[in-house]
Amino acid sequence: xxxxxxxxxxxxxxxxxxxxxxxxxxxxxxxxxxxxxxxxxxxxxxxxxxxxxxxxxxxxxxxxxxxxxxxxxxxxxxxxxxxxxxxxxxxxxxxxxxxxxxxxxxxxxxxxxxxxxxxxxxxxxxxxxxxxxxxxxxxxxxxxxxxxxxxxxxxxxxxxxxxxxxxxxxxxxxxxxxxxxxxxxxxxxxxxxxxxxxxxxxxxxxxxxxxxxxxxxxxxxxxxxxxxxxxxxxxxxxxxxxxxxxxxxxxxxxxxxxxxxxxxxxxxxxxxxxxxxxxxxxxxxxxxxxxxxxxxxxxxxxxxxxxxxxxxxxxxxxxxxxxxxxxxxxxxxxxxxxxxxxxxxxxxxxxxxxxxxxxxxxxxxxxxxxxxxxxxxxxxxxxxxxxxxxxxxxxxxxxxxxxxxxxxxxxxxxxxxxxxxxxxxxxxxxxxxxxxxxxxxxxxxxxxxxxxxxxxxxxxxxxxxxxxxxxxxxxxxxxxxxxxx
Amino acid sequence: xxxxxxxxxxxxxxxxxxxxxxxxxxxxxxxxxxxxxxxxxxxxxxxxxxxxxxxxxxxxxxxxxxxxxxxxxxxxxxxxxxxxxxxxxxxxxxxxxxxxxxxxxxxxxxxxxxxxxxxxxxxxxxxxxxxxxxxxxxxxxxxxxxxxxxxxxxxxxxxxxxxxxxxxxxxxxxxxxxxxxxxxxxxxxxxxxxxxxxxxxxxxxxxxxxxxxxxxxxxxxxxxxxxxxxxxxxxxxxxxxxxxxxxxxxxxxxxxxxxxxxxxxxxxxxxxxxxxxxxxxxxxxxxxxxxxxxxxxxxxxxxxxxxxxxxxxxxxxxxxxxxxxxxxxxxxxxxxxxxxxxxxxxxxxxxxxxxxxxxxxxxxxxxxxxxxxxxxxxxxxxxxxxxxxxxxxxxxxxxxxxxxxxxxxxxxxxxxxxxxxxxxxxxxxxxxxxxxxxxxxxxxxxxxxxxxxxxxxxxxxxxxxxxxxxxxxxxxxx
Numbered sequence: 001x002x003x004x005x006x007x008x009x010x011x012x013x014x015x016x017x018x019x020x021x022x023x024x025x026x027x028x029x030x031x032x033x034x035x036x037x038x039x040x041x042x043x044x045x046x047x048x049x050x051x052x053x054x055x056x057x058x059x060x061x062x063x064x065x066x067x068x069x070x071x072x073x074x075x076x077x078x079x080x081x082x083x084x085x086x087x088x089x090x091x092x093x094x095x096x097x098x099x100x101x102x103x104x105x106x107x108x109x110x111x112x113x114x115x116x117x118x119x120x121x122x123x124x125x126x127x128x129x130x131x132x133x134x135x136x137x138x139x140x141x142x143x144x145x146x147x148x149x150x151x152x153x154x155x156x157x158x159x160x161x162x163x164x165x166x167x168x169x170x171x172x173x174x175x176x177x178x179x180x181x182x183x184x185x186x187x188x189x190x191x192x193x194x195x196x197x198x199x200x201x202x203x204x205x206x207x208x209x210x211x212x213x214x215x216x217x218x219x220x221x222x223x224x225x226x227x228x229x230x231x232x233x234x235x236x237x238x239x240x241x242x243x244x245x246x247x248x249x250x251x252x253x254x255x256x257x258x259x260x261x262x263x264x265x266x267x268x269x270x271x272x273x274x275x276x277x278x279x280x281x282x283x284x285x286x287x288x289x290x291x292x293x294x295x296x297x298x299x300x301x302x303x304x305x306x307x308x309x310x311x312x313x314x315x316x317x318x319x320x321x322x323x324x325x326x327x328x329x330x331x332x333x334x335x336x337x338x339x340x341x342x343x344x345x346x347x348x349x350x351x352x353x354x355x356x357x358x359x360x361x362x363x364x365x366x367x368x369x370x371x372x373x374x375x376x377x378x379x380x381x382x383x384x385x386x387x388x389x390x391x392x393x394x395x396x397x398x399x400x401x402x403x404x405x406x407x408x409x410x411x412x413x414x415x416x417x418x419x420x421x422x423x424x425x426x427x428x429x430x431x432x433x434x435x436x437x438x439x440x441x442x443x444x445x446x447x448x449x450x451x452x453x454x455x456x457x458x459x460x461x462x463x464x465x466x467x468x469x470x471x472x473x474x475x476x477x478x479x480x481x482x483x484x485x
Numbered sequence: 486x487x488x489x490x491x492x493x494x495x496x497x498x499x500x501x502x503x504x505x506x507x508x509x510x511x512x513x514x515x516x517x518x519x520x521x522x523x524x525x526x527x528x529x530x531x532x533x534x535x536x537x538x539x540x541x542x543x544x545x546x547x548x549x550x551x552x553x554x555x556x557x558x559x560x561x562x563x564x565x566x567x568x569x570x571x572x573x574x575x576x577x578x579x580x581x582x583x584x585x586x587x588x589x590x591x592x593x594x595x596x597x598x599x600x601x602x603x604x605x606x607x608x609x610x611x612x613x614x615x616x617x618x619x620x621x622x623x624x625x626x627x628x629x630x631x632x633x634x635x636x637x638x639x640x641x642x643x644x645x646x647x648x649x650x651x652x653x654x655x656x657x658x659x660x661x662x663x664x665x666x667x668x669x670x671x672x673x674x675x676x677x678x679x680x681x682x683x684x685x686x687x688x689x690x691x692x693x694x695x696x697x698x699x700x701x702x703x704x705x706x707x708x709x710x711x712x713x714x715x716x717x718x719x720x721x722x723x724x725x726x727x728x729x730x731x732x733x734x735x736x737x738x739x740x741x742x743x744x745x746x747x748x749x750x751x752x753x754x755x756x757x758x759x760x761x762x763x764x765x766x767x768x769x770x771x772x773x774x775x776x777x778x779x780x781x782x783x784x785x786x787x788x789x790x791x792x793x794x795x796x797x798x799x800x801x802x803x804x805x806x807x808x809x810x811x812x813x814x815x816x817x818x819x820x821x822x823x824x825x826x827x828x829x830x831x832x833x834x835x836x837x838x839x840x841x842x843x844x845x846x847x848x849x850x851x852x853x854x855x856x857x858x859x860x861x862x863x864x865x866x867x868x869x870x871x872x873x874x875x876x877x878x879x880x881x882x883x884x885x886x887x888x889x890x891x892x893x894x895x896x897x898x899x900x901x902x903x904x905x906x907x908x909x910x911x912x913x914x915x916x917x918x919x920x921x922x923x924x925x926x927x928x929x930x931x932x933x934x935x936x937x938x939x940x941x942x943x944x945x946x947x948x949x950x951x952x953x954x955x956x957x958x959x960x961x962x963x
Contacts, residue, residue: 081533082531088532088533090532095532100526100531100532100533101526101531102526102531104533199533199535200533200534200535201533201534202533203533204532204533206762207762207763208762234537235535235537236537237535237536237537237538237763237764238763238764314759315762317567317757318567318576318577318757318759320576321567321569321575321576321577322530322532322574322575324569324571324576326571326574326628327529327530327574327628328531328532338571342569362757365758365759366755366757367757370757370759
């Protein structure tokens, strides 16, 4: 059985009608993982026994009419979500075998809707990376071409959905970490507005930018998953207490009469020709669907990568201070005293990219440099935020590419971190502005690699953005293609 | 003090708040629980856990700010202070740095040596405490994180104090205020009120401040005084020997009475403060400040003045009665029922505080409530009992918890005002003391006191002393 052409609601019906059981479905997922994950390495932990046991319970609940939205449906989450009783490694040696004593709020919400958490997905260590290569559990591979990266840092979250291992996953997006791998893997990924989804229990990379987001095979499933995890959480002071609409309710509204802006700073000369072609074709589709297309400007776009990396690394350098070998995780101590223990533990526990970011972030916050780096970056952030505020006075949505190139070859940028950082150029500004954005398939390159289209919505206007995405998906067939594995 | 150098002292006080729960999580802050029993993912600094600000802490900070004449910032920011130490679970302390909740305050203090003066308060900010390291015998250490995330206010003074006496006067007054406000238990031994002192000296007349040393680990008023005086002498010695004072942090050892260098300026941490992205900027509305102001208790200095101005109490009485809030509340409760402040003061300072001290009790545990005591005083006024018998009644109430009327009735302590009965006793006394009677007649009128005493004794204290006096005068004259 394959569920590429089924939505979660289709599966829901099959489960409810008895045509399919949760145990069968879970077995399908587990077999698919077994059959494909040698090539992909999308999972860090697969919870086979727990998932099958949960599936048996779910079948009883469904039979007695007590099923919720996701009862009996296997999903997987990035290994950055704390899950009770299943290890949470963040793809880092320093958290090898770390088991959290509590569930993240988003995990609780998934469980409340009956979801079966079938496993924890591979990622760039501590969500730091754009390729899935920075993982202590080994690199993740792109299901469309296993010579290539799946994007990152929610690499496993996108690859697992693309490969049909599970119908939906959760990732996190700090500078494009849901959207860019979704784009490279030909699936739908959404970064909600900052504050829309609780961060409680999600291991922090850069607190002012991190946001949980769903990845799914189609827009409808993405909308459903967002509805499950969204909402105010008193345990997260930065979550926002505003109404969560029913994202499925008006999904078919369409885009007729909507004003879609094309920020000219995103359509640069160096853009990959395949991407340019696919995105231009998408613009044409939207025009045909009745949207008004206008050129707009986000004048401070050029400064976004620099200010993003300063802010993200500064916050990361502080967020990662707790991995000190004292209370949890690995400890290396050859008896050279406290400082020695710290040094040995952190030297052994963190990978190179994480160390690089801790060092750069520490530098940016240091006395004498703070004003020139961190503070300046925050001022730039304010300007970027203002850019978006201004542009959303003129248009309802923005349309841009997700990434400047399709998925690159494994190892192609390992020695050029700056080039790697620039691959987030189109996704980063929305994290700085805090608004919502998503990636959906809009074509393929000459090499047969998926290309993603980015829609950027107004703050807390995920519903409107999803409606536009749904209209495009219905008008095209890009989402129907699946990789051969 | 020293004739050649002026001493300059600034103080940083950590006030531990008595909230029910910690500043950023729901754990209890109760002292003395078994290690790590009062912890959760937030105060353990576990991956993914996030802080949520306890609003009571903000309220307490506003109280402290208002009581020390600070401006309350409508917009303040929590910042991370980054450093590594095993008792600091997150690798940073959540504190306030650039925009604290209170600034620009002051307190008036008074010392015998230098009189009254105003000490500036630079700022008061909120922060979380760290845990505790327990050093084991086997050369290893354990970490107890019960105290981690306990709410603290850090109160930073201007370098306005010029002697250890002034420093102590400032600290005692600040201590009195935070205890009065009910935001701190004031327990120095348990670390609820901790002080760091910045001490420097400069030649008289010099405007620039000298290089300062920061003294840490000062957990009693006596040690603070000792440590400051030791430090002043040490700095004078360094300078007189042609040396230079270096900026450093010094740890005071109360057993040896000396301080030792802990770290120099070069070794000082770069804390890399930056706004904590997990906490939103704190907004304090003018309404909130006014609400807090309206429930602020009358502060000790105001009471002290009012007791003298409005109640005509001597300064000494006013000082004793206003020093601690529960005593003041007892006293004011009594005055409300028995409107003679001086009599109330005498009773509270004499009988009440004396008995409490003897029995080692706090005033809130006093078995004789202001209501019961007022009952006694009213019986003196209406001449049911004498002042002397009243003390017996007080003791009986203390023991039994009964009211004055019950005690007087049951013990038969009612004052005898029947002139016939008193006359009989007066006659007896005159008959039994021919010698003193003769002396009295010879002009030694001072003996009247003796005769009254004899009458009171014979009546077991119950005779109305005024009547006894009158009758004695009459009989002895006749």
